[in-house]
Amino acid sequence: MLALGIDPGTAICGYGFVEMTGSRLKAVEYGAITTSSKARPQDRLLTIHTQLTLLIKKYSPDVMGVEQLFFNRNVTTAIPVGQARGIILLTAAQNNIELVERTPLQIKQSVVGYGKATKEQVIYMVQKILHLPKAPHPDDVADALAAAICTTHCMNNIIWRNS
Numbered sequence: 001m002l003a004l005g006i007d008p009g010t011a012i013c014g015y016g017f018v019e020m021t022g023s024r025l026k027a028v029e030y031g032a033i034t035t036s037s038k039a040r041p042q043d044r045l046l047t048i049h050t051q052l053t054l055l056i057k058k059y060s061p062d063v064m065g066v067e068q069l070f071f072n073r074n075v076t077t078a079i080p081v082g083q084a085r086g087i088i089l090l091t092a093a094q095n096n097i098e099l100v101e102r103t104p105l106q107i108k109q110s111v112v113g114y115g116k117a118t119k120e121q122v123i124y125m126v127q128k129i130l131h132l133p134k135a136p137h138p139d140d141v142a143d144a145l146a147a148a149i150c151t152t153h154c155m156n157n158i159i160w161r162n163s
Helices: 041-059 075-094 104-112 119-129 139-155
Strands: 002-007 012-021 024-034 063-067 098-102
Touching (some): 002 041, 002 139, 012 139, 024 041, 024 139, 041 075, 098 104, 098 139, 104 119, 104 139, 119 139
Parallel strands (some): 002 063
Antiparallel strands (some): 002 012, 012 024
16 A cells, blocks of 8 residues: 655645555655745645645555644644645545545644654654654655555554544
8 A cells, every 4th residue: 555645834844655565664755845935825835736636647646645734723734735735635536536534633642643743753753664864854754654654554444544
């Protein structure tokens, strides 16, 4: 099974492809789709859609895991992130990919074993679980890989599937 994890954002949209063979997880490809802050909002979203579509066509993931929108103070950043999530969900639908949505707490629980883990703990565990030679950078990429890892766990556990 090949899972694509996404950490939505309009400036930086992290992605990570994680392959599960038996109980072994392996990072296939990971990185970030970046857009210029000088670009029009619609052009930034189009870039995310276009680049994500190309990645999906290249790797043909079985499932996509996306971090659910969570914000506690800054509504201003929540709106562009919500727009990016919309584009990501649309791209999944256009490519007929099963979608798993999880909160940041659920993803951290799945990867670290503690839902309130720090960013550093998530990065450390992602690197160890996937046997990466160095920590994924930027943080959005580590978050996307964590979402992909969580998604592989979800797909093997009927209780965790979108309920």
